[in-house]
Structures are given as C-alpha cells and as structure tokens.
Amino acid sequence: MADPTTYRPAPGAIPTDPGVYKFRDEHRRVIYVGKAKNLRSRLNSYFQDVTALHPRTRQMVFTAASVEWTVVASEVEALQLEYTWIKRFDPRFNVKYRDDKTYPMLAVSTGETIPRAFFYRGPRRKGVRYFGPYSHAWAVRETLDLLIRVFPMRTCSKGVYHRHERLGRPCLLGYIDKCAAPCVGRVSADEHREIVDGFTSFLAGNTNKVVRELTGEMEQAAENLEFERAARLRDDLGAINKVMEQQAVVLGDGTDADVIAFATDELEAAVQIFHVRGGRIRGQRGWVVEKAGDQAASGPVADGQPDPALPALMQNFLVQFYGDAVERAQLEDAEDAELNARVEHIERRGVDQLSHTEPRAVQAVPREILVQVLPEEAGQVREVLGELRGAQVDLRVPQRGDKRALAETVERNAKDALRQHKLKRVGDLTARSAALQDIQEALGLDEAPLRIECTDISHIQGTDVVASLVVFEDGLPRKSDYRRYRIREAAGEGRSDDVGSIAEVTRRRFLRHNQDKRAVPEAEEFDGSTFADEQVEEMSTDNRRFAYPPNLYIVDGGAPQVAAAQKVFDELGVVDVHLVGLAKRLEELWLPGEEDPVILPRNSQGLYLLQQIRDEAHRFAITYHRQQRSKRMRVSELDGIPGLGATRRTELVKHFGSVKKLKEATVEEITAVKGFGPKLAQSVFDGLHPEKTGE
Incomplete structure (x- = not known):
C-alpha cells in the first residue's frame, strides 16, 4: 500500500484548467477516474490530511501509486471523456450503476424464420427484440398470455416446435387458438410474420389501432348476427384493455x-x-x-x-x-x-x-x-x-x-x-453471525457481542433534550428492552451539551447495574405506539429491570462522548461491559483511551449492523423528542402564569381536554379542578384573557 506523499505531484505542476484525471495502482491499472473544473484544486484535495478524507477515498489514495491527468477544452468535453474512460477502464473505485437484480423482459426472437415470444432474463442477444423491463416475472407471463389471444404467435421452444412439426399436429395452444400453428402449416411464414409485427407494434405503444380494429370487427360481427365471433372478439378486446390497464396513466397524454x-x-x-x-x-x-x-x-x-x-x-x-x-x-x-x-x-x-x-x-x-x-x-x-x-x-x-x-x-x-x-444484510442468521464476528474481531473482544445497547441524544438548541436506549440481541432489535430518557442536567441549564447528556444517560442506565444482573424483567413488547413513562423510561416506578448487562455499549459520538461514558463506568465500577463510540461522519469506532479510531471495511457486515443500530437509536430518540416538543407547545399559552407549574398545567389540560376549552371556562369551572383555589383560578383566567384585565 503506497503512501500518497510518494506520488503527489510537485506544487504548481498541476494545471488549473478543466480536465480528467486517473489514479493508477502499482500494476498500472486504472482504479479511479474523475473530472474537475480546476484540476489543481481537485487533485490537491486528495493529498490533504488523510484522516479528513472519506473512508472510501482514503482507501483509494493509499491503493494508488500514481496520478495523471488530461487537459480538455471545456467542461462538456471533460464529462464526455470521464464517461469514456470509465467505460474503457472499469475502475474499481468509481460508482457503477449496475442493476441490483436482473429484470424480467418479454422477448421476441425476430431473427428467426418463425419468431417466438418468451420470458427472458439476462444480457441482450443479437436478433432478439426486448420489451420491458417488468417489475415482476408474473407480469411478463400474464401480459404474454393475454396478448396471444389477439396475436396468436408462436411461444414454444425449438424442441417443441420441431417435435410437433414431425408429428403433423399442433400443441394444445394451437387447438385453443392461442397459437396460429405455423408448425403444421396452418399459416405461412409470411402470415405468421404479420402476426408478430402486430404483436411487437402493440407492445411498442401503438395500441389505438388494435383497439379500433377489434371494436369495429366486433360491431360488424354483431350486425351480421355472428354472435359467437362477436363474443370472441369482445373477450379479445377485454384482454387488450387489461394489458393496457396494467400501465396506469400518471401524466398527460404524449408525455415521455x-x-x-x-x-x-x-x-x-x-x-x-x-x-x-x-x-x-x-x-x-x-x-x-x-x-x-x-x-x-x-x-x-x-x-x-x-x-x-x-x-x-x-x-x-x-x-x-x-x-x-x-x-x-x-x-x-x-x-x-x-x-x-x-x-x-x-x-x-x-x-x-x-x-x-x-x-x-x-x-x-x-x-x-x-x-x-x-x-x-x-x-x-x-x-x-x-x-x-x-x-x-x-x-x-x-x-x-x-x-x-x-x-x-x-x-x-x-x-x-x-x-x-440495509435490512437484508441482517435479515438472515448467516449475515447476523458474520456481522457479530466482524465486530468482535475489529474491537478485539473475547466473544461476539450477543447483546448490544446504543444511546443517542436528540434536541433542538438545547430544548426538550431527550435520549434513547435501544437494545439488539443476536443482531435483532429487542423492543421490550427499549428505554427513553428526559435529560435533566442539560435541560435544566437551558443549553445543549451532548457530552453531559451522554454521561447522564450512562449513569442512569448503569446505576443499578449489579441489581439488574440478578433480576429477571417482565417481557413486554414495545411496538413504538405506546409512550407511557412507566413502560419505557428508565428509573420509573415499576419493577422492570434489565436481566443482564450488554456485551457492548455504544454511544453516538466520538472521543469526547466515549471519555464521558468511560468516566461514569469508572465511578460505578463497571468493568464487564465494552464501550465504543460510533462517529457518524466517517463511521469511525472510538475506543476509550485510544488516540486513533477503528475503521471497519465498507463492505463489512459488522459496519452495516452498527449503522442499523445507530439509526434505530436515532429514530427512537427523535420520535420521543418530537412528542415532548409537541406536548410543550400544546400548553405554551399557560407558560408565565404566576403560581402555575408544570404539574398543574398538565392537570388543567387533562381536565378540560384542550387549552381552547380551558379558555372558554369560567373562574368557577377552573376552581372545580383538583388543587385550584379561587385565587389561582382567577390568576389562570386573567392570564388567558388579558384583554379583559386591560393588560
């Protein structure tokens, strides 16, 4: 692995013109192609402090052994040359938009003497015309089955075709008029080609002509009292309409x-x-x-x-x-x-x-x-x-x-x-086992972390500060053990302090650490729809506790957050839980007392699992934060009324149902609320009706 400083171009040697550049490895293979309006500015950015680079970019500059560039006349030429080189060299570090799956197609072998229509997946072949892609295989088969009622072209393989050609009798589709049976000479090759042309023309979007012709033939057959033929044409028209309905109209006619x-x-x-x-x-x-x-x-x-x-x-x-x-x-x-x-x-x-x-x-x-x-x-x-x-x-x-x-x-x-x-990687046992093993090896753990807990902080400029604690066991979420916290210290000071909030959450989580290891909690599934404090908030009034500590405790953040959590661990004597911080910017893992982070490979199953855990903690925290913010805003009109604290504000809103109905209440009705005397009731009434008091 090369040091970027060994192949960095000399200062001033790179032109400031637009151009395209290539990074090559020690074997002279092109590993990355890029373009720039200003080559000097762009290339210098690759040779800055490597810790500031994106992990994928950092890996690329260490894999490379040289860099070269080509100056072009305009930015348009740079775009075109970049695309040409990516196609030519297929660099491993460039983004390549290859299908995440092979899409099903409806294919017509127009290159054969007797073309056939068939379901197909894979690369395109010469002499075959393709229609699609379709989202599902059944959609291709249903479309084909409906259309061969109107366009009875061949759909059988070569083996089936030649067998019935030797037998001198058609297959079942020929007997039920879903194939024109060219194998037995019921139609000639030219006549069958005309059927194929109509089939391909319809799939290409020329549907109006087919509908008009079928409608006219059906009406003419009915006038001639050919009711069986009219009924058959009616069914054919229904099949055509069904195929057309499968593609819903979303924009105005003619919009491409x-x-x-x-x-x-x-x-x-x-x-x-x-x-x-x-x-x-x-x-x-x-x-x-x-x-x-x-x-x-x-x-x-x-x-x-x-x-x-x-x-x-x-x-x-x-x-x-x-x-x-x-x-x-x-x-x-x-x-x-x-x-x-x-x-x-x-x-x-x-x-x-x-x-x-x-x-x-x-x-x-x-x-x-x-x-x-x-x-x-x-x-x-x-x-x-x-x-x-x-x-x-x-x-x-x-x-x-x-x-x-x-x-x-x-x-x-x-x-x-x-x-x-992202979920697919942890959706099966093999992937989850690989993820846990990756984490174990990266962090040097004695055993795989079968239970992982992660905490995250959510607030807006220090208001409504809350935290979440999510739990994963065997790589899967255990929602019955989720917790959420209203942060007291940061909220009381009226400021945002993620480090202090992490310390508080960690202290509250592990304060009863030794007792929790001996207790067995009541399993109660948390589905994200109930937010009763006694069910999901740590240090609540119930007896629910964690049965055992986590193998790995993750805090959202870098070295400062990890140091704060480790300080709490030292205070409480927690020595059997591994601590790590997950920094969001570069997905770095920070260990207590370490100067440099641990960086997992980008294709690591462990990294994807850690991302999922961190994202779940973030989702859970921000959901609770929004709830607290909405609750505060609902009673904001009661703020500032002398003698009215948070508990009594809540009682008022609970008694009347809303602030709007409270404003309609009289002093006597407010006095009827538990804990409210005439003086406090009058104060609330005056605070909600300043126009009547002359304020």
Whole structure:
C-alpha cells in the first residue's frame, strides 16, 4: 500500500484548467477516474490530511501509486471523456450503476424464420427484440398470455416446435387458438410474420389501432348476427384493455419522461428511475451503490436536509446511464438494419416493421428528464444529453402538479430500496453471525457481542433534550428492552451539551447495574405506539429491570462522548461491559483511551449492523423528542402564569381536554379542578384573557 506523499505531484505542476484525471495502482491499472473544473484544486484535495478524507477515498489514495491527468477544452468535453474512460477502464473505485437484480423482459426472437415470444432474463442477444423491463416475472407471463389471444404467435421452444412439426399436429395452444400453428402449416411464414409485427407494434405503444380494429370487427360481427365471433372478439378486446390497464396513466397524454430520485446515507446511495412513455409508467429500475470519490459526502447529513453529495451523484448517474443506454440502442439499431437486409418480401408487406419512427438511440433519451435535484453542472449535462439524443432535452426539478407527485413517489421508492438493502444484510442468521464476528474481531473482544445497547441524544438548541436506549440481541432489535430518557442536567441549564447528556444517560442506565444482573424483567413488547413513562423510561416506578448487562455499549459520538461514558463506568465500577463510540461522519469506532479510531471495511457486515443500530437509536430518540416538543407547545399559552407549574398545567389540560376549552371556562369551572383555589383560578383566567384585565 503506497503512501500518497510518494506520488503527489510537485506544487504548481498541476494545471488549473478543466480536465480528467486517473489514479493508477502499482500494476498500472486504472482504479479511479474523475473530472474537475480546476484540476489543481481537485487533485490537491486528495493529498490533504488523510484522516479528513472519506473512508472510501482514503482507501483509494493509499491503493494508488500514481496520478495523471488530461487537459480538455471545456467542461462538456471533460464529462464526455470521464464517461469514456470509465467505460474503457472499469475502475474499481468509481460508482457503477449496475442493476441490483436482473429484470424480467418479454422477448421476441425476430431473427428467426418463425419468431417466438418468451420470458427472458439476462444480457441482450443479437436478433432478439426486448420489451420491458417488468417489475415482476408474473407480469411478463400474464401480459404474454393475454396478448396471444389477439396475436396468436408462436411461444414454444425449438424442441417443441420441431417435435410437433414431425408429428403433423399442433400443441394444445394451437387447438385453443392461442397459437396460429405455423408448425403444421396452418399459416405461412409470411402470415405468421404479420402476426408478430402486430404483436411487437402493440407492445411498442401503438395500441389505438388494435383497439379500433377489434371494436369495429366486433360491431360488424354483431350486425351480421355472428354472435359467437362477436363474443370472441369482445373477450379479445377485454384482454387488450387489461394489458393496457396494467400501465396506469400518471401524466398527460404524449408525455415521455424519466423521473429520477436518490436516497442516501453516509456510505451508500439508492437510485430509482421510472420510465414514463405516452403518460404511462412503462418500466422501473433501481440500483444501490457505494458512494465514492467526488460522490462521497463531506460529512453527516442533518435531519431533513438534502445530502450535499446529491448533485454530484445525479450528474454521474445521468451521464453514465444515458451514455450506456444510447450505446446499447445504437447496437440494436445496427442489428435491426442487418436483419432487415435479410428479410424477404419487405416490399410486398409495404412496411418495415423492424424500424422505428425514430432511432432507438433517440428513444433511449426522453424529451424530458425530471430529477430530484439538478446536477452540479446542469448546463453542461444538458448539452451532453442533447448530443446523445440529437435534440434538446428538458432537464429540471418538477415544482408542482402530477409531475411533482410522481417525483415524490419515486423518492419514496428510493428510500424504501435503501432501507430494504440495509435490512437484508441482517435479515438472515448467516449475515447476523458474520456481522457479530466482524465486530468482535475489529474491537478485539473475547466473544461476539450477543447483546448490544446504543444511546443517542436528540434536541433542538438545547430544548426538550431527550435520549434513547435501544437494545439488539443476536443482531435483532429487542423492543421490550427499549428505554427513553428526559435529560435533566442539560435541560435544566437551558443549553445543549451532548457530552453531559451522554454521561447522564450512562449513569442512569448503569446505576443499578449489579441489581439488574440478578433480576429477571417482565417481557413486554414495545411496538413504538405506546409512550407511557412507566413502560419505557428508565428509573420509573415499576419493577422492570434489565436481566443482564450488554456485551457492548455504544454511544453516538466520538472521543469526547466515549471519555464521558468511560468516566461514569469508572465511578460505578463497571468493568464487564465494552464501550465504543460510533462517529457518524466517517463511521469511525472510538475506543476509550485510544488516540486513533477503528475503521471497519465498507463492505463489512459488522459496519452495516452498527449503522442499523445507530439509526434505530436515532429514530427512537427523535420520535420521543418530537412528542415532548409537541406536548410543550400544546400548553405554551399557560407558560408565565404566576403560581402555575408544570404539574398543574398538565392537570388543567387533562381536565378540560384542550387549552381552547380551558379558555372558554369560567373562574368557577377552573376552581372545580383538583388543587385550584379561587385565587389561582382567577390568576389562570386573567392570564388567558388579558384583554379583559386591560393588560
């Protein structure tokens, strides 16, 4: 592993022009490709203090042995060259948007003399036309089953086709009119090709013509008293309508757009893209990738705030995804042109059904691309996309209406995909065992931490300070042991002090440490919907205690928070619990008394488990914080009334149901509340009706 200082370019040697750079390892393999408006500024950022770099970036600069760059004339050329080099060198540290699964497709083997339609997964092959992707395999099979009622084309394999060709009788589908039976000569190759052309044309979106023809034939058959034929056409029309209904109309007629959104955390990003053609969602695709290099966030993302890495991620995705899409489309157009040259009797049929109203390379980039956030260099990206399409592309963030609603739906899908991706790693016993073993080895524990507890602090500028304590056993949450705390010291001082809050929570958790080890708690499931203090708050009035201490106790934070918790451990004589701090910025593990943190590999199962535990503690804390804040705001009109403390405010609101009804009460009605005399009742009344007292 090389030291970055050994290959750092000399000061002033790097130009300040826009360009593209490559990091190479000791074997001269390209491991990372990036672009920059100012090469000197960007490359110098890689050779700063390595502890300030993102973990993935830090790993890259230590793996590299040299760096080189190429100056270009414009930022657009830099975008294009970056994409070209990523395709050519396939660098290991670049973000690559490969499908998180193989999507099912409906394929038509147009290159065969007697084409067939079939379900397909995998890479695209020459001489086959693909439709989709579909979200589920059953959707492909259902679509195919419905359409062969109207377009009875071949769906059998070569073996089945040749067997029935030798037997001289069709298969079952031929007998029930779901196949035109070209194997026994019921239709000729040209007639079957016309059926295939209609099938592919319908799937390509030309549905109105088929519906009109079927409707006209059905009405004509009914007029001619051919009721059986009319009923069959009616059923065919119903099948066509069902296929069309599977693609719900989400935007206005004629709208062609792709809608793209990301969901991110400190380490990974999930992207979802919905393909809308003719106003209908024709496909959905998704990826989960590791954030790296220029796409890595420089720090933690505050709650409710966008990830500062989103513009870089969006730019990288747009150029890479549509560049690949156009490249594939150009290959397919070339294959179709080669195939058309071999097809006989094209002139007799009068229409070349394998061509399109516009090349696939144009169809691959829609007229409109709706994004969650504009890329870093939106103007240059628009220019690149326009060159790929051969026409102007509208790249924008939707602000209102149906398009905004659809964009929010895509963003929700991205968040769910990221959540499912993270949960999948701890969803089975093998993954959980590997995660616990990773943590054991990284922290040097004698045994795997089967019980892990984690605490987190939540507040807004020192108000309503609360903490959470979540418990995981065998890598799974044990909600019956969750706890929450109202912080007393920090709240009393009216300031935010995360270090002091961590110390208080730790002291309250381990104050009864020795007694808890000998007690057996009453198991009561906590489902997140009940917030009674006696059920979930530590040091409450009930007898529920922890049965045993954790093997590992995690505090949210770095060295200061760990030092505060360790001080409490020393005071209370806790020596059988391992303590660690999880810093959110770089996912570092801080041990008591250690100057340097422990950094787990990014693909470590242990890191993913620790992230999940930390995120659960954060969720639990912020939920309680919001509840406390709402409770305080509900009674805020009672603040400042002389003689009215927190307990009596609560009694008033509980008695009348709301502050609004309390304001409608008379002095006599307030006096009826337990603990309120005439003087205090009058004070409350005057405080709620200052206009009547002349204040």
